[in-house]
Amino acid sequence: MEHALNIEDLTVAYRQGFNKERLALDGVSLSIEEGKILGLLGPNGAGKTTLMKAIIGLINAKKGRISIFGDPVSTKTLARIGYMPEISNFYWFLTPKETLKIFGRLSGMAKSGLTKRIGDLLDMVGLSGEENQLVKNFSKGMAERLNMAQAILHDPRILILDEPFSGLDPLGRIHMRNILVQLKKEGKTILLSSHELSEAELISDDICVMNKGRLLKYAALADILKERADRSLEKYFLHMIGEGNA
Amino acid sequence: MPNILTIAHGVFKELVKRKDLYLIFALLLIILAFAASFSFGGESNFQRYFKEIGISFTYIFSVIIAVTFASRQVPQEIETKSIYHIFARPVSRLQFILGKFLGVFAISSASFFVFYAVYGAALLLRRDFSTPPMLFAEGFILHVFLLAFFSALTILLSLFLSAASNAIMSLVIYFGTNWFGATLPAYIYLPHPELFDIRDKIIHSWDIVPAWAMSLLALYVILYTALFLLLSYAVLRKRNL
Numbered sequence: 001m002e003h004a005l006n007i008e009d010l011t012v013a014y015r016q017g018f019n020k021e022r023l024a025l026d027g028v029s030l031s032i033e034e035g036k037i038l039g040l041l042g043p044n045g046a047g048k049t050t051l052m053k054a055i056i057g058l059i060n061a062k063k064g065r066i067s068i069f070g071d072p073v074s075t076k077t078l079a080r081i082g083y084m085p086e087i088s089n090f091y092w093f094l095t096p097k098e099t100l101k102i103f104g105r106l107s108g109m110a111k112s113g114l115t116k117r118i119g120d121l122l123d124m125v126g127l128s129g130e131e132n133q134l135v136k137n138f139s140k141g142m143a144e145r146l147n148m149a150q151a152i153l154h155d156p157r158i159l160i161l162d163e164p165f166s167g168l169d170p171l172g173r174i175h176m177r178n179i180l181v182q183l184k185k186e187g188k189t190i191l192l193s194s195h196e197l198s199e200a201e202l203i204s205d206d207i208c209v210m211n212k213g214r215l216l217k218y219a220a221l222a223d224i225l226k227e228r229a230d231r232s233l234e235k236y237f238l239h240m241i242g243e244g245n246a
Numbered sequence: 247m248p249n250i251l252t253i254a255h256g257v258f259k260e261l262v263k264r265k266d267l268y269l270i271f272a273l274l275l276i277i278l279a280f281a282a283s284f285s286f287g288g289e290s291n292f293q294r295y296f297k298e299i300g301i302s303f304t305y306i307f308s309v310i311i312a313v314t315f316a317s318r319q320v321p322q323e324i325e326t327k328s329i330y331h332i333f334a335r336p337v338s339r340l341q342f343i344l345g346k347f348l349g350v351f352a353i354s355s356a357s358f359f360v361f362y363a364v365y366g367a368a369l370l371l372r373r374d375f376s377t378p379p380m381l382f383a384e385g386f387i388l389h390v391f392l393l394a395f396f397s398a399l400t401i402l403l404s405l406f407l408s409a410a411s412n413a414i415m416s417l418v419i420y421f422g423t424n425w426f427g428a429t430l431p432a433y434i435y436l437p438h439p440e441l442f443d444i445r446d447k448i449i450h451s452w453d454i455v456p457a458w459a460m461s462l463l464a465l466y467v468i469l470y471t472a473l474f475l476l477l478s479y480a481v482l483r484k485r486n487l
Contacts, residue, residue, distance in 0.1 A: 079336045
């Protein structure tokens with residue numbers, strides 16, 4: 001199977017003061033097969049968000065190589081990626097319809113068909129009926145749904161989702177999970193980070209555990225669970241990051 | 247180009263929906279009405295006084311719009327992280343800067359157009375036909391040049407300063423160069439936005455600005471605006487978001 005995303009020896013350092021640097025990612029290498037869901041787990045500060053931002057090009061890597069379907073990441077290849085950042089802030093004085101129209105145009109989508117696509121998407125994420133409301137009046141959960149809609153708007157082949165379940169109520173989580181399952185069925189490759197281990201366990205094919213900028217484990221979920229008699233991902237995760245006695 | 251226009255369109259659309267513009271416009275109307283209600287020193291003095299008050303506030307308010315809107319654009323996007331949605335798409339950082347500039351320039355110029363039209367209408371209502379229409383038009387064009395200059399300068403400064411200090415700094419540059427001009431230290435090396443201000447000509451109905459001078463001023467503003475925007479791009483390009 002073709003690798004949708006390939007990362008080799010990725011190192012990212014944040015400057016601290018004039019001469020000091022802090023490694024946020026330390027030689028991370030991983031590949032995701034097309035059509036799979038990779039759950040990225042790790043405590044706060046593990047480097048999950050940094051990894052995602054480096055893939056998008058929001059931060060500059062010190063070292064390493066990132067490619068999408070064999071092509072090095074560039075402004076052009078971004079058209080194949082949908083990114084859902086952890087914090088879902090939009091332009092307050094625009095409606096979701098106007099917001100998605102702007103993002104659609106920036107993704108290179110033709111005007112014709114965009115309105116229909118936006119209508120379908122708002123329906124899919126449960127925001128139909130809210131399309132003419134200003135985003136500033138949205139609740140956190142509604143903003144999160146809009147965040148998901150903007151990520152899949154241009155029908156990207158790869159989705160990078162940073163904490164897609166945060167801020168959602170139980171019903172919202174189920175809805176989000178169903179959307180992700182549907183997207184997987186459509187053949188999308190998904191990289192998602194989550195603190196919700198149970199959610200990650202329910203939808204991921206593979207699991208990647210990170211801590212302090214390093215990749216500690218990358219394996220199929222089934223294989224990870226086989227390693228433990230109790231088949232608990234939570235305990236495995238705690239053990240991997242050195243917090244559990246199990 | 248489509249990306250630049252889309253970003254500019256988004257900026258324009260959002261700013262039009264804010265109350266700030268309408269508040270400033272209402273304030274201008276109040277000031278014009280207040281100025282028109284005064285009467286002293288004979289008719290000709292009063293005409294000049296009204297012309298001066300009107301054009302000064304028309305100019306100043308449009309600069310305030312350009313500066314306050316431009317100072318918020320990039321830092322706000324970075325702070326709220328809404329910039330991620332833009333750069334997760336095939337949009338370069340140069341396109342982003344140009345789009346933001348174009349949006350702010352368009353909204354400040356459009357507001358200025360409305361302010362200037364109201365001011366012109368007030369002059370006509372007062373039966374003041376002393377300013378040659380060509381000079382009046384030049385006053386508009388040169389101030390639009392000035393709005394481009396300040397929109398670009400403020401976007402550049404916004405990459406280093408907070409929105410509030412940036413707005414203050416930009417306005418200090420505007421008023422400083424206008425009020426103190428050649429008395430400023432190192433005047434010759436500074437940019438000269440005061441060159442675009444032909445208020446005195448309009449107030450006193452002097453001669454029009456010759457075409458060659460207008461062309462040179464256009465070139466001047468294009469060069470400075472391009473310089474400010476390219477520097478903004480150079481700074482943003484290196485920045486981790």
